Amino acid sequence: MQVVNARCAGLDVHKKEVVGCIWITDEQGRATKEVKTFGTMTADILALSDWLKAHQVRQAAMESTGVYWKSIYNLLEGDFELLVVNAQHIKAVPGRKTDVKDAEWIGDLLRHGLLRGSFIPPRPQRELRELVRHRSNLVGNRARAVNELHKILESTNIKLGNVASDLTGVSATAMLKALVDGQTNPVVLAELAKGRLRQKKVQLQQALQGTLRPHHQLMISQLLTDLDFFEEQIAEVSQAIEERVRDHQEVIDRLDEIPGVNQRVGEVIVAEIGTDMSRFPTEAHLASWAGLCPGNNESAGKRKSSRVRQGNRWLKSTVVEAAQAAVHTKDTYLSALYHRLVPRRGHKRAILAVARTMVGIAYHMIQRGTRYTDLGADYFEKRNPLQVLDRLVKRIHKLGYEVSLTPTTQVA
Numbered sequence: 001m002q003v004v005n006a007r008c009a010g011l012d013v014h015k016k017e018v019v020g021c022i023w024i025t026d027e028q029g030r031a032t033k034e035v036k037t038f039g040t041m042t043a044d045i046l047a048l049s050d051w052l053k054a055h056q057v058r059q060a061a062m063e064s065t066g067v068y069w070k071s072i073y074n075l076l077e078g079d080f081e082l083l084v085v086n087a088q089h090i091k092a093v094p095g096r097k098t099d100v101k102d103a104e105w106i107g108d109l110l111r112h113g114l115l116r117g118s119f120i121p122p123r124p125q126r127e128l129r130e131l132v133r134h135r136s137n138l139v140g141n142r143a144r145a146v147n148e149l150h151k152i153l154e155s156t157n158i159k160l161g162n163v164a165s166d167l168t169g170v171s172a173t174a175m176l177k178a179l180v181d182g183q184t185n186p187v188v189l190a191e192l193a194k195g196r197l198r199q200k201k202v203q204l205q206q207a208l209q210g211t212l213r214p215h216h217q218l219m220i221s222q223l224l225t226d227l228d229f230f231e232e233q234i235a236e237v238s239q240a241i242e243e244r245v246r247d248h249q250e251v252i253d254r255l256d257e258i259p260g261v262n263q264r265v266g267e268v269i270v271a272e273i274g275t276d277m278s279r280f281p282t283e284a285h286l287a288s289w290a291g292l293c294p295g296n297n298e299s300a301g302k303r304k305s306s307r308v309r310q311g312n313r314w315l316k317s318t319v320v321e322a323a324q325a326a327v328h329t330k331d332t333y334l335s336a337l338y339h340r341l342v343p344r345r346g347h348k349r350a351i352l353a354v355a356r357t358m359v360g361i362a363y364h365m366i367q368r369g370t371r372y373t374d375l376g377a378d379y380f381e382k383r384n385p386l387q388v389l390d391r392l393v394k395r396i397h398k399l400g401y402e403v404s405l406t407p408t409t410q411v412a
Helices: 042-054 069-078 099-111 123-155 171-180 184-190 195-205 214-244 247-253 263-273 283-290 314-324 333-345 348-367 381-382 385-398
Strands: 007-013 018-027 031-039 059-063 081-085
Touching: 007 031, 007 099, 018 042, 018 099, 031 099, 042 069, 059 069, 059 099, 059 385, 069 081, 069 348, 069 385, 123 214, 123 314, 171 184, 171 195, 171 214, 214 247, 214 283, 247 263, 263 283, 263 314, 263 333, 263 348, 283 314, 283 348, 314 348, 333 348, 333 381, 381 385
Parallel strands: 007 059, 059 081
Antiparallel strands: 007 018, 018 031
16 A cells, blocks of 8 residues: 555544554555653653654544544644544444554554545634633523522422512522521512513412412522632633634625524534634535434444434534524524424424534525625525415315415516
């Protein structure tokens, strides 16, 4: 087999150690290898870098093992051509598996040019990614705190959530803080309502009658403190994200024109896929990378389960959430696509199809620098009007009626 990289290295990365194997191929095609183990502290990784440089190695490959590859990549980036490879793609023949053999196998594959590196964005985009993902975790923590607050109130039979649509709103928060301070009179608590909620004072008085125990007050107090803390952290991280995406704000503003997409969703898209679409040959490659297309599982001519692959869960979950909002918009193409698919494919598959379409739209908008143009809610009817007529005639026939169609004259 042809040798592509005469001097290269394979790295088997773990939490506490890195096993490196250097392959050197001379002009006669004879290969020699050298194996050495390093720790994962900064000084150890720098020693690994010096070892690779001493052997004039320029290319190195490693598995994408959890998060452990990141520190290696960050310290070796710039000095070497690094490939982070999907572990599933380089799985060796079963048996006799050791860390040394794994490193040798990775290096041997790289030596023959059989590895394809994963998409690793530049350092500024990686830092933006980390901030955006951290904010998503904070939003998730806040949502969990709100859900726990709902559960505690249910155990006290205080039905505030039945009357107030948002337990974290100004009125509801004021009532909860009063409950924590020991105020249990429903009339007094209902007077804390603000705005339109004051029109529901009678319902509030009924909802605020419950059995609040001291341990309930303690838990509600801590959850309210957590919610305030999460709000502050989310605002702080959002400010940092806003500063970093300032150069890409024009792209985010154009993405904001897509139904269901807002500033936050646009920031996630830019953070996860960037603004250079050359790394994705087509929109189908991007959809596959995001985990928004059916899988292939066929044997002996039979299609088995074609459930979607995992993909980039951060981008996938955000775009699916945006699709949920897009299908509720009126007179839009995305809403029409959903309602066209949902009767025969079901809600989940229809939402996934809408999310896949939104990723394709974002891909072309970023690639071409264009704005969003909605195809309209009647796009599918205009594309094939005879099919629509045929379907309606069949439905009328099933109801027991005969119908004849006569085209109307078009008025100029």
